[in-house]
Amino acid sequence: MEHLINDNVKNIEISGIRKFFNLVSGKSDIVSLTIGQPDFYTPEHVKEAGKLSIDQNHTTYTHNAGMLQLREAIAAYVNEKYDLxxxxxxxxxxxxxxxxxxxITFRTILSPDDEVILPGPVYPGYEPLIQLAGAKPVIADTRTNDFKLTADVLERYITNQTKCIVLPYPSNPTGVSLTKDELQEIAELIKGKSIFLLADEIYAELTYEKPHYSIxxxxxxxxxxxxxQGxxxxxxxxGWRIGYVLASEKIAKHLLKVHQYNVSCPTxxxxxxxxxxxxxxxxxxxPMRQEYKKRRDYVYQELQKMGLDTVLPDGAFYLFPKFPIREGSSFELGLDLVNKAGLALVPGDAFSPLGEGYMRISYAYDMETLKEGMKRLRDYL
Structure with missing residues (x-):
């Protein structure tokens, strides 16, 4: 019966991040700097609120869009934090x-043959969803622009088929972000065009030198x-699985229809x-941000000492150094690091072909783990 499966589904693959993580899982004496999972526990007062909701029998369906009280809190939060x-x-x-x-955003706005512009290298969670909607991902090369999809780069990729532009900043895997001026130029470029802009700001609270500026x-x-955001x-x-989407009423009313038939409502x-x-x-x-900054500075300095070309991240908890690979691929380098150094990093080609030659390092790990990881990388090099 497999031949009857939707071709769009057959043509997508498991994320390269998870694929490599699963490959090295279970191996002994491995230092893994692969997953973007905060190593902090959920704050105690948040956990207690979850427990209390169970004790008070708040275990039924809510409004499809979420409880009004929660939506009011989201609106107040983004207004206070980001002036939205x-x-x-x-x-x-x-x-x-x-x-x-x-x-739900892609399934709401995309039709077959539409194009979606992504900054490459890019988080692998977008392309499959675009393809499942029958649309085409277009990867814009940002490697010579410090991984930034600025207006001058973006303009070269816009066509009559462009339906959406994705701005995932701060970025996974590079950690870079865009300035107010860079965002304004993008806004001016697309103003009045029949193009949506999806701003994925999941790392908005994890920026270091200056607060996140939302487009x-x-x-x-x-x-x-x-x-x-989320x-x-x-x-x-x-693991609590709560995010949220903000859009004008004309767009949100259609997003809500897809959301309703997809999940009814969040837990x-x-x-x-x-x-x-x-x-x-x-x-x-x-406190998490302060600790991540210390870790970022440490790992970045170590990579600089090793002579690896690395852009200093503005936010998130990743670095994306370029490796002097003489032969083979990033994936083969990743396997060699595991086998010879006992170190797991995510091969750059997991983030589109434009990530070839790079490796992603997550510093969402404690300092002891990061120090051992950097020692193993230094010895390997």
Whole structure:
């Protein structure tokens, strides 16, 4: 019966990140710097709110878009943090993580043969969803532009088929972000065009030298804009699976239809935990951010000492150094690192072919693990 499976499904693969992680799992004496999983626990007050919701029998369906109280908290939170203005009644949808928000966005706005521009190298979670919608991912080469999809780079890739541009900043896998001026140039470029802009801002709370600036502040493109955020990284709530999507009412009402038939609503228990996080835990990310910055600075300095070309990240918790590979691929280098150095990094080609020659290092690990990982990498080189 396999020949009857949807061709779009048969043509996509498991994420290269997970594929490599699964490959090295179970091997003894391996230092793994592969997964973007915060090594902090969910804050205690958030966990208690989740437990209390169970004890109080808040275990039923909620509004499809999420509890109004939660949507109000989301709207207040993004207004305070990023100066964004969205009506909680009609322009905010709570989702099952940011991943589901991305999925419903693509399924709502894309039609067969549409094109979606992505900055390459790029997180591998976008391309398969675009392809499942019958559309075409277009990878814009940002390697000579410090991995930034700025307006001058973007303009070269826009065609009559372009339906959407994805701005995933701070970026996974590079950690770079865009400045206010760079975002304004993009807003001016697409203003009035029949092009959506999806801003994936899941790492918005994890920026180091300066606060995150959201492209959503440029209200002249508000009706073209879909903003996605969530609590997985900011509050170390990856397993709770709560994200949210912000869009004008004209777009959100269609997103909600796809969302409803997809999941009905996010888990009620997680919604109560998220409510606590967004109201009483607005500063929960602060100590995590401070620790990540220390780790970033340490790993970056070590890579510099090793002579590896690396762009200093603005946010998230990844570095993306270029390796002087004389022969073979990034994947083969990854296997060699595992076999000879006992070190697991994610091969750069997991992030599109433009990631070939690079390796992603996650510093969402404690300093002891990072120091041992850097020692093994230095010895290997």
């Amino acid at each position: 203005n969205y009506n909680p009644n009609h322009e905010v949808i709570a989702t099952v993580g940011a991943s589901q928000a991305i999925d 959503g502040r440029f209200t002249e493109i508000r009706d073209q804009m879909i903003i996605i 609590l997985s990284k900011s509050h170390s709530m990856t 009620s228990i997680s919604q109560y935990a998220a409510l606590e996080a967004l109201t009483e835990g607005k500063s929960d990310a602060d």
